Amino acid sequence: MPVSKESKKKLSTVLISSLLISGLTTVSLTPSNVSAVSQQQVKVSHQVENIIQKRGKALKEYSLKFNQNNYKIESITVGDKTVTYRAYENIVYVSNPVDTNLQIMNIYVPEEYFENATIEGYTAKTAPIFFPNQIGGYREASPATPERESVALALSRGYVVASPGARGHNSESENGKYTGKAPAAIVDLKAAVRYLRYNDKLIPGSAEKIIANGTSAGGALTSLLGATGNNKDYDSYLKEIGAANARDDIFAVSSYCPITNLDHADMAYEWLFNGVNTYNWRGSGTLTDEQIQISNELKMLFPEYVNSLELVNYESRNTNGKGLKKAPGQFKKGTVLTLDANGEGTFKELVKFYVIESAQSALDAGTDLSDFDWLTIKDENVTDIDLEQFVVYATRMKTPPAFDALDASSWENSLFGTDTIAGQHFTQYSFENSAVNGSLADAQRVKMMNPMNYIGTKGANTAQYWRIRHGTIDRDTSLAIPVILATKLQNEGKNVDFAMPWNIGHSGDYDLEELFAWVDSISKSSGNHK
Template sequence: MGIGAGVGVAAAGGIALTANASGTGGTSGSTSSDALVFDKDDYTELTETIADAAGTDHEVVYHFYKPRDYVTVPSDDTHQSLVVSVPVKIDGKAVDARNAPIVLANAVGAYMPSSVAEATGVGQAALEMGDLMTGGGGTGGVNGMVNLAKLALVAGYVAVEPGTRGRSLADSSGAHYGMAPAVIVDLKAAVRYVKFNKGRIPGNTDRVVSTGTSAGGAVSALLGASGDSPRYDKYLKAVGAADASDAIFATGAWCPITDLEHADGAYEFNWGALVTQSTGKAVDQTVSKALQSQFAEYQASLKLKGLNGFGTLTARNYDQYLLETYLQPSATTCLAALSESERTAYLAKNTFLTWSGGKATFTWDDYLTHVAKRKKTAPAFDAFDLSAGENNEFGTATTKARHFTAYSLKNDTTGVTGKRLESDLPELLDLMNPMYFLGKRNSGRSRHWWIRLGTSDTDTSHVISANLAAAAHHLGDDVSHEFYWDQGHATNADPGDFLTWVAKVCGYRR
């Protein structure tokens, strides 16, 4: 099917709302057909040497299932397909993967498209960066992120890598079709494909674990929070998704950039005291303070309680919460792992930090001085000049970028004349926000959460992942949320621990 073929009537974000596939929908109104039946015999047996999370090489024999569409009405030939890799032997020992967890490893970054169309083996999902606002060629990894598809395979799990649409995509007429909520619709459709093929696709389809980083971490968290929500039904029907559940068992999210309509305020709360960007540009303090006030109101409205009995999280105590719950423990873990001479040298260089009784302590202000500079301007996500990637993500088929907060619309510098946000945006913002679904106590959500980010990551606010963890914890979910000391954006410093956690929560033994 060529680009734009059979897509139907374009709606917000360029998403089609009229499917033309054969077949009838189930309770969700999605489409399933023979085209979505997984052929378990259509594989190539490959042998690769793959390093595990500890760096030890292993000979892995696996079955590789070439790219196949996971919907019956794909928007193009490149993005809405997935590949499957199933371990057969590891170091000569047979592996029975019939009950293994299925790791759904997305390659999303910056809400751009990703593809497995050219994949000839495991771990080859490609993030298509190109020109971040206009699209184009070029592929690359997610800021050096470890390859969880390969690590899952060498651990004996089944690896599924889905391609997804993204904000740079346009058809031959110039109409955009990869903006919100395309990426989450695609991931849900991929999960539905996997579950629709229970008994045919290798692995335990009741133990799907999602992974992703940055924007990929955001949509991984969203996939976990929004499982089986009927709010996506019309979009899933439009693409011809399988008639099956899209709920996942566990969620892995690294530095998730999410809760976008509140992300500007959260960013200024976290980094507002850093008045200079990494580029050397000064940050408008009037804007920063206004956004901090917005954050205080939003945080109060959540009525979230922190982990470890901290109490209700507010703008007044959140810095102390981050210090006690994440930052100081992260520094402690890092310093405790050093040799005595290495630790002595680090402490001599970083005198703001006190090491006593095997614990690291410091103040919030000293921590910010240690980080020194922020990456983004104010606002960080809904830019006044519509230049942020998130402005593009909330565009439409015919509008490249839009404001999605009232504050930035009011302060627009591009000549936008509207006084109110466009009417479709409230729904799109909900559909892209895991906090919305956690706030609604969505019954189909993941019950297991692994969330990580670096303490020096100024691409986002620490509040975003901490709120996500607190919201899931408040619902009684199993939450593992930690920070990596002195690490930046897209870091994954403990992939081995993650894979062990997957086996534990899934109840899997090889």
């Protein structure tokens, strides 16, 4: 069949672009010789496709319309119940992906919804959408499957599950360029939410009830997703990857031990662990004199930051009728949370309160706390804690600075790298004291990775419902970090369920029954349930 003049020009453009991307640049293409080239079109296209797919780079523009017919019927046993579901897997959720191995989503829907059935009071229109990510260490992550306990249990309770993959700081193309530095991961999660909203009429479940879930860096990104709904700071990034034209705010956040507020995490870590000079991570040891000095300096920076937040405690402190009725240092409703130059003050008392509350819950559940002489227990009530001795018990994990390493070697340094720079500093302290003459990350990108910069601001639709869990002996970040996040949300009128489970380290999804009871409570009490 003859090739038209216009077709020749289009084919020339496509092939030239493809060959440039693939590196096959030794062929000279013009409209005059495109007929000859077209005879080998299939062969060249296959070469280009193989090369580009190896890199995870999209060869085509992907449709944003959900394909209802592209699924498998599968089943899984949860307890004594067999759950049959439709598995829609490896859905590319943007039209112009950077990496089709990561910018994909798995969607699972209980089969009963296609039979007009009701599950635990939910229908195909009202079921919440559980949105778990598997991100850790700000590294790239694949979507979850029902082999993950939280996914299987969510399906058994009648939830639709949509789990996104995302780029991370370690993502890179075959040509050696990094493709997942900040803010790539949060942009990907937002794009996945937009896909769900864009296809709300085609995908069972309610896009108005998306509950995001994550642990560690995944918890931080879940918090960031919940804090920054529809904020325009991310629009250019979303447009670049072809995200759907839809909202990206969500209904609720479930965040386990979020490694967040990174630009203030070093000072918060030393505020808590200063004076504990042994560590145990990537080997054990004792802090050097230089490291002790760094710890002292960082600790001194923290009170100014806390005081600048102007946080207020509005919570009733006698909800369980125990413990803090007699606790020293307790404060009245409406107390401003501050620290003096030595790191003492009402903010510290609030951190202590959450640890005391945790110990009380453990004691009520029958846990023997008698060996902990840093707890004061009277008449089955935990009334006080020596926080410094408690921290010695918990132990220090990281050397200072805990996040913005002076040699720019941490995962967080890598997060703030560029497409050509492996890692950068993201705090003024580490930049000024860099051991490697490291560069400082762009302030806007640092801002975009911290939910504290968006909660309560005019340009962000922050989720109304939050559940935050951080174990009392989780040493990956300071206990102060989740307390700051939870308090800021409370001050902005959000519904926050925050607790520090007793003797739990850095982990998540350890209380799924309680998590899903919370999901049910907020989903069924809000509008549009029936």
